[in-house]
Amino acid sequence: MKKFLGWIITIAILLIIVLCMGPFYIINEGEQVVVTRIGRIVDTHTDAGLHIKVPFIDKITTYPKRVLSLDGDPQPIQTKENLFIVVDTTSRWRISDPSKFYQNLTTLNNAYNKISDIIDSSTRTIITQNRLSEIVRSSNIINESKTTKSDLQDEDTKEIENLVNMNSTSESVYKGRSELCKQMTIEANKLVPDYGVELIDIVPRQIKYSDELTESVYNRMIKDRNQVAQAYRSLGEGRKAEWLGRLENEKRTIASEAYRKSEETKGMADAEAAKIYSEAYNKDPEFYSFWKSIESYKKNLKDYPATYSTNMDYFKYLYSPSGKK
Known part of the structure; x- marks a missing residue:
């Protein structure tokens, strides 16, 4: 019995010594290992779990298995x-x-x-x-987007693109x-x-x-944008001239129409005045002649301090004591 217990104790001690030497190693998820023995590959493991190695002789090299x-x-x-x-x-x-x-x-x-x-x-x-x-x-x-976009553009935008060759x-x-x-x-x-x-x-x-090419590209981009800006300016100037031309034509049309209407009105007024003058003359020719002469004196003699006459017929109402000729 004592001999049996001695063997058990010996085996237990040896087992403890072996465990202390580390014969086991663990491979985690996402890892893989290479087992080398004295510089020579003896095994590889790609699955996670517990594995055994020869203590002090085997060397474990771990690599990631993930991407x-x-x-x-x-x-x-x-x-x-x-x-x-x-x-x-x-x-x-x-x-x-x-x-x-x-x-x-x-x-x-x-x-x-x-x-x-x-x-x-x-x-x-x-x-x-x-x-x-x-x-x-x-x-x-x-290129497909350019074709679709060109179908939706207005005439001005298409004209600008034609000017700067953007098509x-x-x-x-x-x-x-x-x-x-x-x-x-x-x-x-x-x-x-x-x-x-x-x-x-x-x-x-x-x-x-590259740095050498970047400056050239930027300069070309600036040139292209300047061309687009100039195209917009040219189009704007053209539209301005067009609208100014329309405005001038409309002004001339309105002025011509106004002048025509004014002449018609003046003609109608002159005709109406002539009619009134004619009716007044026919009513009292003597009074009409007197009134027209007085109106003429007021208009023509107001700027003259003295008037000299040789008995002209023009002053017949001035020289008549009764105001008659």
Whole structure:
């Protein structure tokens, strides 16, 4: 009995010693490990759970199993039409084979550097084979929107666009930005599997002109806006001249019509006055002659202090003592 208890105690002590040496390790969700023994890979695990290792001999290297992101550095690239643009990409990737990853890259920092070089190379290869319009656009909707918009525009806007040549269609896109991103990913995936990596996608996060080209683009934009402004001014001046011409014609028409009516009124008044004069003359010719002479004296003699006459007939009513001739 004592001998049996001694064996149990010995086994318990050995078990405690083994447990203290740490033969177990845990893989969490979203992790995968590579087990190496004296520098040689002996096993890999991608499932979460409790696993066993040889204490002091096996080394556990843990890698993430989730999708990782990589933001590249901006790099100047020449397009097919020899325009320099600065492209800043972002990509998603994951470790597909932890054994190859450990053999070729070992650490995540090494992986970031290597994958960044591969992405930069594939991005440069694809962009240099395509025009700028293919890189920044994914469809020809800009031309379709211009056609729809032109149908809704008024005549003045269409005239302005004709003046500044704004009706020209943009360059057609045959591949587009999305297709080029797929091509970049395919090009990069030709190399990354050797490192135990799967590249999910590559997306240009930012595309801008180089510093040398930016100033030229801004100058062209300013020139285009000045042309549009000048077109509006020219159209405004034309409309102004048109409205002023209409105004002048209307003024002449109104003045002519007013003059015609005034002449008609004056003619009617003169006729009415002549009629009244005729009726007055027929009633009393002597009084009519006297009245007209007095009116003439008031009009013609008011500015003369003295009047000399040789018995003219004009002054017949002045020289007659009775006021008669």
